[in-house]
Amino acid sequence: MALIVHKYGGTSMGSTERIRNVARRVAxxxxxxxxxxxxxxxxxxxxxxxxxxxxxxxxxxxxxxFHRELDALAATGEQASSALLAIALQAEGMPAVSYAGWxxxxxxxxxxxxxxxxxxxxxxxxxxxxxGRVVIITGFQGVDETGNVTTLGRGGSDTSxxxxxxxxxxxxxxxxxxxxxxxxxxxRVVPEARRLATVSFEEMLEMxxxxxxxxxxxxxxxxxxxxxxxxxxSSFTPWDIDINEEAKSGTLISFxxxxxxxxxxxxxxxxxxxxxxxxxxxxxxxxxxxxxxxxAVADANIEVDMIIQNVSHEGKTDFSFTVHRNDFxxxxxxxxxxxxxxxxxxxxxxxxxxxxxxxxxxxxxxHVGVASNMFRSLSEExxxxxxxxxxxxxxxxxxxxxxxxxxxRALHKTFDLDQPSS
Amino acid sequence: MALIVHKYGGTSMGSTERIRNVARRVAxxxxxxxxxxxxxxxxxxxxxxxxxxxxxxxxxxxxxxFHRELDALAATGEQASSALLAIALQAEGMPAVSYAGWxxxxxxxxxxxxxxxxxxxxxxxxxxxxxGRVVIITGFQGVDETGNVTTLGRGGSDTSxxxxxxxxxxxxxxxxxxxxxxxxxxxRVVPEARRLATVSFEEMLEMxxxxxxxxxxxxxxxxxxxxxxxxxxSSFTPWDIDINEEAKSGTLISFxxxxxxxxxxxxxxxxxxxxxxxxxxxxxxxxxxxxxxxxAVADANIEVDMIIQNVSHEGKTDFSFTVHRNDFxxxxxxxxxxxxxxxxxxxxxxxxxxxxxxxxxxxxxxHVGVASNMFRSLSEExxxxxxxxxxxxxxxxxxxxxxxxxxxRALHKTFDLDQPSS
Numbered sequence: 131m132a133l134i135v136h137k138y139g140g141t142s143m144g145s146t147e148r149i150r151n152v153a154r155r156v157a158x159x160x161x162x163x164x165x166x167x168x169x170x171x172x173x174x175x176x177x178x179x180x181x182x183x184x185x186x187x188x189x190x191x192x193x194x195x196f197h198r199e200l201d202a203l204a205a206t207g208e209q210a211s212s213a214l215l216a217i218a219l220q221a222e223g224m225p226a227v228s229y230a231g232w233x234x235x236x237x238x239x240x241x242x243x244x245x246x247x248x249x250x251x252x253x254x255x256x257x258x259x260x261x262g263r264v265v266i267i268t269g270f271q272g273v274d275e276t277g278n279v280t281t282l283g284r285g286g287s288d289t290s291x292x293x294x295x296x297x298x299x300x301x302x303x304x305x306x307x308x309x310x311x312x313x314x315x316x317x318r319v320v321p322e323a324r325r326l327a328t329v330s331f332e333e334m335l336e337m338x339x340x341x342x343x344x345x346x347x348x349x350x351x352x353x354x355x356x357x358x359x360x361x362x363x364s365s366f367t368p369w370d371i372d373i374n375e376e377a378k379s380g381t382l383i384s385f386x387x388x389x390x391x392x393x394x395x396x397x398x399x400x401x402x403x404x405x406x407x408x409x410x411x412x413x414x415x416x417x418x419x420x421x422x423x424x425x426a427v428a429d430a431n432i433e434v435d436m437i438i439q440n441v442s443h444e445g446k447t448d449f450s451f452t453v454h455r456n457d458f459x460x461x462x463x464x465x466x467x468x469x470x471x472x473x474x475x476x477x478x479x480x481x482x483x484x485x486x487x488x489x490x491x492x493x494x495x496x497h498v499g500v501a502s503n504m505f506r507s508l509s510e511e512x513x514x515x516x517x518x519x520x521x522x523x524x525x526x527x528x529x530x531x532x533x534x535x536x537x538x539r540a541l542h543k544t545f546d547l548d549q550p551s552s
Numbered sequence: 553m554a555l556i557v558h559k560y561g562g563t564s565m566g567s568t569e570r571i572r573n574v575a576r577r578v579a580x581x582x583x584x585x586x587x588x589x590x591x592x593x594x595x596x597x598x599x600x601x602x603x604x605x606x607x608x609x610x611x612x613x614x615x616x617x618f619h620r621e622l623d624a625l626a627a628t629g630e631q632a633s634s635a636l637l638a639i640a641l642q643a644e645g646m647p648a649v650s651y652a653g654w655x656x657x658x659x660x661x662x663x664x665x666x667x668x669x670x671x672x673x674x675x676x677x678x679x680x681x682x683x684g685r686v687v688i689i690t691g692f693q694g695v696d697e698t699g700n701v702t703t704l705g706r707g708g709s710d711t712s713x714x715x716x717x718x719x720x721x722x723x724x725x726x727x728x729x730x731x732x733x734x735x736x737x738x739x740r741v742v743p744e745a746r747r748l749a750t751v752s753f754e755e756m757l758e759m760x761x762x763x764x765x766x767x768x769x770x771x772x773x774x775x776x777x778x779x780x781x782x783x784x785x786s787s788f789t790p791w792d793i794d795i796n797e798e799a800k801s802g803t804l805i806s807f808x809x810x811x812x813x814x815x816x817x818x819x820x821x822x823x824x825x826x827x828x829x830x831x832x833x834x835x836x837x838x839x840x841x842x843x844x845x846x847x848a849v850a851d852a853n854i855e856v857d858m859i860i861q862n863v864s865h866e867g868k869t870d871f872s873f874t875v876h877r878n879d880f881x882x883x884x885x886x887x888x889x890x891x892x893x894x895x896x897x898x899x900x901x902x903x904x905x906x907x908x909x910x911x912x913x914x915x916x917x918x919h920v921g922v923a924s925n926m927f928r929s930l931s932e933e934x935x936x937x938x939x940x941x942x943x944x945x946x947x948x949x950x951x952x953x954x955x956x957x958x959x960x961r962a963l964h965k966t967f968d969l970d971q972p973s974s
């Protein structure tokens with residue numbers, strides 16, 4: 131008898147009919163002898179409906195007090211869907227109980243709308259599991275030290291599920307979603323994209339952070355930190371499919387390096403066009419210059435992704451980085467008005483019409499020439515590379531956004547991702 | 553500077569536009585120098601929507617575990633509306649914070665779907681009030697000793713507001729609703745019905761329990777127990793009406809007997825057709841017979857209202873009582889199958905086509921002949937009285953339901969309720 135965590139996204143919980151199917155699927159797992167914890171998202175559309183009401187009342191607030199209320203408001207969506215799932219399970223004859231984050235307790239810090247889980251108390255949940263009940267725990271939310279409701283931010287239910295699986299020492303955390311696994315790249319861009327049966331934790335981390343929308347990145351970090359085996363699979367298979375078949379479906383995010391030894395050098399191609407690049411040109415190449423630029427950006431609560439500084443000429447250097455497109459205008463204003471003049475920068479230039487394309491693969495560690503293969507492939511398509519950034523298991527380039535699909539398709543072919551890997 | 557509690561019903565919270573008006577009204581009171589606590593209901597329709605989803609999933613459950621989930625589900629409606637009101641107040645420039653029942657803490661027993669408040673912790677709320685914040689507390693809900701969310705049952709937000717006003721020693725609890733006060737009877741039945749400027753606590757209690765839908769009876773009991781001055785008034789006046797005028801509008805439920813000395817003998821006519829009557833005929837008139845009949849009914853969780861036992865003949869007596877119409881069939885089955893045979897009853901008869909009409913007035917205490925005036929008035933209209941029950945300040949009769957409106961109109965005229973009382 132193993133302890134298993136299931137997480138269901140908003141689409142899977144989108145109607146009473148779908149909730150009933152989730153209940154039947156969970157009951158099937160419980161009847162097969164597993165102890166079951168289920169983490170549901172809010173019914174699809176519900177979180178947006180609630181936040182829409184808040185926006186009607188207050189288009190412009192941004193205070194801590196306002197974010198506190200937004201969290202209290204948004205958290206009700208998961209509380210309702212959790213209670214509904216408990217009711218659906220009970221209607222299937224399966225004992226079940228639902229808990230909000232504060233009831234478990236799932237303790238977070240007080241960073242409203244993007245809180246981080248600090249601890250999870252397993253006592254109450256354990257007692258229920260031992261009593262034969264399915265335990266449903268609201269995703270997306272927790273409670274801070276002084277008893278305020280917090281939320282983990284969009285997609286936070288994945289993180290909740292993994293954190294709960296880690297705290298409860300679950301055998302596996304199954305993330306049921308509307309895709310049936312992790313692909314070599316987005317099948318909408320490359321029809322030949324293949325589903326990966328397994329992907330390493332490190333690869334998944336790079337792919338999630340680079341824009342594959344399957345899993346929230348923080349949940350992958352959590353899974354990595356606590357070595358929680360994570361499986362992404364479809365909630366749209368019939369609920370009564372054979373449980374052994376279901377248990378092997380989707381993509382397993384693995385922590386066993388050995389398993390991946392024989393895998394392809396590159397596992398996937400990630401991409402996004404959510405970013406914009408900014409260059410601060412001709413600043414003095416003195417110690418602390420990076421901090422003076424990026425510190426000001428961070429103080430304005432703007433997150434920076436790629437950062438590049440090349441060698442200097444005549445005591446001057448150029449400094450480039452990318453930010454989310456939503457923060458582009460604000461970043462440019464900040465740099466032009468304050469940071470640039472203060473540093474005596476020659477020029478501040480920016481471009482929002484870019485995209486980032488990355489190849490990701492744990493095999494890159496032991497294979498040389500992978501990056502140069504990437505650059506060759508892009509050059510053969512006549513695509514100019516604007517920025518390059520590398521890490522142990524990924525290489526990212528920034529290119530003109532109009533070439534995004536072309537680049538992804540070319541790289542997918544170059545690295546033989548359309549061929550089965552085993 | 554006084555501490556005031558406002559309670560707003562679901563209709564008053566029914567849209568963002570209405571929530572904004574509530575916020576403006578509350579802000580007006582706060583700016584006039586009052587410390588403000590607000591208890592909102594869920595947005596109108598929301599509780600029904602949530603319970604409707606539950607019903608789709610489970611048409612037939614009735615377990616404790618099921619009721620626990622129903623409460624967790626229903627409580628989200630007030631949590632959302634409370635957060636929205638806090639946001640609306642903040643948008644008006646008024647500092648505000650919302651608390652769910654478990655955050656205050658509002659401690660209840662564990663009787664899911666009809667829990668009773670046991671204690672309210674005033675510490676956190678006091679600190680916020682002292683810091684100049686409007687405090688919004690979810691109506692309708694609390695938390696039991698082991699941290700399960702409970703609800704107080706339909707209309708429970710009134711009870712929450714009064715209990716909070718009592719715990720916080722508020723100067724007055726204002727119940728904003730879609731009627732503008734307590735009337736001598738339902739104006740839909742008697743167009744001449746008048747609004748009462750004040751009504752005594754005892755009268756209100758009798759009127760609430762007899763079917764005047766203005767306030768939940770438990771809230772009146774609470775107000776009586778803790779001597780909380782309670783005012784029922786309309787939330788549909790413009791939010792910016794003069795605060796002194798607003799503070800005197802509606803109906804004040806008073807605890808000062810003196811004020812009522814000059815009032816009319818009868819203050820109002822209450823009525824309902826929610827009940828059915830049952831008679832157990834020809835049972836032996838022995839000690840314990842009432843318990844044997846009503847104990848069995850109570851064990852089946854059926855609430856009994858009027859109970860009448862007349863003098864016996866030849867050692868046999870007849871026993872009549874009324875139950876809610878929804879419990880009528882179940883009560884009849886129970887009595888015919890078990891209780892009647894066990895007691896050797898001659899016959900069990902029942903009638904669901906009845907109504908109860910009551911005259912209520914604190915002046916009845918010191919005036920004789922009020923009941924007989926009532927009976928005369930009904931007899932003049934040719935209405936046969938089936939059951940009579942009296943208390944110190946009310947007299948109720950059961951009559952054929954088809955005469956209800958006629959009886960109410962006749963009694964309203966008989967007791968001069970269409971004339972101003974002062």
